[in-house]
Amino acid sequence: MSMLHTVNKSPFERNTLASCLGHAKAGSDILLIEDGVYASVRGTSHEDMVRSAVGQHNVFVLGPDLLARGMNPEQLIEGIAVVDYGDFVDLTAKHDKVQAWL
Amino acid sequence: MSEPWEEEGPGTIKKFMYVNRKAPYGTIYALESLEVVLIAAAFEQDVSMVFLDDGVYQLKKGQETQGIGMKNFSPTYRALEGYDVEKLYVEAESLAERGLSEDDLLVPVEVMGREALTELMEEQDVILSF
């Protein structure tokens, strides 16, 4: 059994990412989408939380959402991989369930 | 438990978990999530409801809604048992963070720590989050 978690909230607006990280088992994958992508870049006050998540999970960020928001993929926290919608589909197929953290 | 040969048949029983993370009244999610669970009960699946983060406020005792002109739907949580929805889990950490305890809740629940809840989530087949 394995799980993909999606997070669509800015960590500055709600506790969604923190809650997800508090409930995601080591080894499960995490995908940041929509406003969730703001957590993926270096230099924010949430960077330590995200860095420790990268140590325990594969963390992905949806590229189209990142680019739409003017965020530079070169500013990503090391270890976060950029994916597209097709990869998003592949991630849902790879895991046997998806939990959306809203 | 379903037998292995029943897995893909019409008798399939899946583990459905309804994750409630939002407070009532401020938005409609809590009410409409409850409506899903009531319908789901008729499908004879393995249903659990989880309340965490602000979702624990859905179960706060003593809701009085006359003043806001909205329907008080909190008594419905007490009716869930009649629909055979008996697995209600509340996260201990979410309660404690909000200065609440089990005594503040309007229905009997199983209070569960974050780690145990994480394990429970992993066991599910379908997770619906509201």
Added chain:
Amino acid sequence: MKYGILVNEGPYQHQASDTAYQFAKAALDKGHEVFRVFFYHDGVNNGTRFGVPPQDDRNITTRWTEMAEQHGVDMVICIAAAQRRGLLDEGEAKRQGKDGDNIAPGFRISGLGQLIEAGIQCDRLVVFGD
């Protein structure tokens, strides 16, 4: 894989409906089956044919309609959520004594059981919301 998709937010207001569309499109492009898209909460507003977005913007409803027609995706609007928010098909308009209906082609109105059924029948149920 057989996918079920739940859309919980209205068009234009929240990106959920756009993300769900891009996800469904990518799944279809990869040869997966999208069995059903279920629209709940304000998500039911994806199915009104009376929306007139500016010409230089995407037409979210038309996109869903085209996906339904080209790929046979079952687009289901929750009846309980739709009734609250004024989404009606012809039959429902008659039953409720309303003077018109507003559902777009390719969509149908049905019960929450269709969501549970998608959860049972699909390999994956993916939720998009707020």
